[in-house]
Amino acid sequence: MRVLFGAGRLADLSAELDRLGVGRALILTTPHQKIQGDDIASMIGGRAAGVYSGATMHTPVHVTEQAMQQVALLRADGVVAVGGGSTIGLGKAIAFRTDLPQVVVPTSYAGSEMTPILGETVDGLKTTRSDPKILPETVIYDVDLTRSLSVPFAVTSGINAIAHAVEALYARDGNPVISLMAEEGIKLMAGALPRLVAGDDADARDDAVRGAWLCGACLGAVGMSLHHKLCHTLGGTFDLPHAETHTIVLPHALAYNAPAVPAAAARVARALGVNDAAQGLFDLAKGLGAKLALRDIGMPRDGIEKATDIAFKNAYWNPRVLERDAIRDLIARAWDGERPKGEI
CATH class of the missing domain: 1.20.1090.10 (Dehydroquinate synthase-like - alpha domain)
Known part of the structure; x- marks a missing residue:
């Protein structure tokens, strides 16, 4: 894993996507952070395949399946998870199923961006798994993105x-x-x-x-x-x-x-x-x-x-x-x- 740390480091996102060979990144957010996802999509321009804003708590499998449909429809070759544990979990779930490269841009203190662990929920039961494919390729810690955290x-x-x-x-x-x-x-x-x-x-x-x-x-x-x-x-x-x-x-x-x-x-x-x-x-x-x-x-x-x-x-x-x-x-x-x- 590569970790970028410091104020303003979000500006390095395009370069990181180029380094990973990602030309069509699907931006992932929760509904609450969709505007932030749209802003990042605009920032990276043609490297953004689209924004999926359906991430939710505990990574329900049915939500992952919806996101996977967007991955296929938009021909995404990588994901950018922007947010906390809900969004990071969705990015991991997609990476586990596809082995697509993932960049995580945390906006909370969740910590799951640093792990190869995925917790998913089906019918009210949450289970975890660990796999090298789950570990993000790059994490960008930009403290400026936590300023708006309540x-x-x-x-x-x-x-x-x-x-x-x-x-x-x-x-x-x-x-x-x-x-x-x-x-x-x-x-x-x-x-x-x-x-x-x-x-x-x-x-x-x-x-x-x-x-x-x-x-x-x-x-x-x-x-x-x-x-x-x-x-x-x-x-x-x-x-x-x-x-x-x-x-x-x-x-x-x-x-x-x-x-x-x-x-x-x-x-x-x-x-x-x-x-x-x-x-x-x-x-x-x-x-x-x-x-x-x-x-x-x-x-x-x-x-x-x-x-x-x-x-x-x-x-x-x-x-x-x-x-x-x-x-x-x-x-x-x-x-x-x-x-x-x-x-x-």
Whole structure:
């Protein structure tokens, strides 16, 4: 993967498409970002085959199938994904099916642009796969594109990024370099978000983009555990907003795993500047005005049992053995917006 980083780097998009041999790029966006997609299509001129603006959360397969029809109709030979996790996921889904080169232009702190992982949803069930074809060829981090990101979404998108680094610190296939990147990513993002909320837009956005890149690189390098499994389960099953779900679940998932990984929890706490990592993450989200309860983002009360059942399907590694009653309690506390279990 090639990464371009810095203010104004979107201007390099045409050159990157030429380098990749892309002459007819399909620009991908969500409906909300269609105007931005149109602007980029105008900027690259004849290299744009068209704009598809149907990307949506959790990468539903039926949406990918619609986008694939546009790829064929417009004879696209590459894709440019402009936006956050929804658009990036669609670009990955197309690349997995076609092996077309993809350029990602992130406008949030999702981090998935740095990974060869694709999560797709069919009939309310989200599954993931990993394949070299899924990894984007080029990522262009232009901090100017994050200036219009609303503060509430910047907050949840940023904590979503922190979640990647937290789980990287206790990943089974982790290593010292990834741990350094993870701790620095958490520190940068956790330091940037309060400043951003307070109005320090320019410097805070710069730090947040650097933090997002580090956290995303961790996500792409090592495996994830309980937190990501729960968020995929909840998001895909109940169609919950991705970043908000990560924000709410993260303190609870870390509180569950912390007794099994004290060194990793200590590094998270150090990066946050607190004594207890899980409580610190909860307080960070609360202090930034983020929603703290799954019920407040659309999850029904009777979904707790269903989510618990799905969390135990398809075995996956976690540093602490999964205990059904404890996992159900974790989800219930997150649903109600309670503090995570542990020290206060």
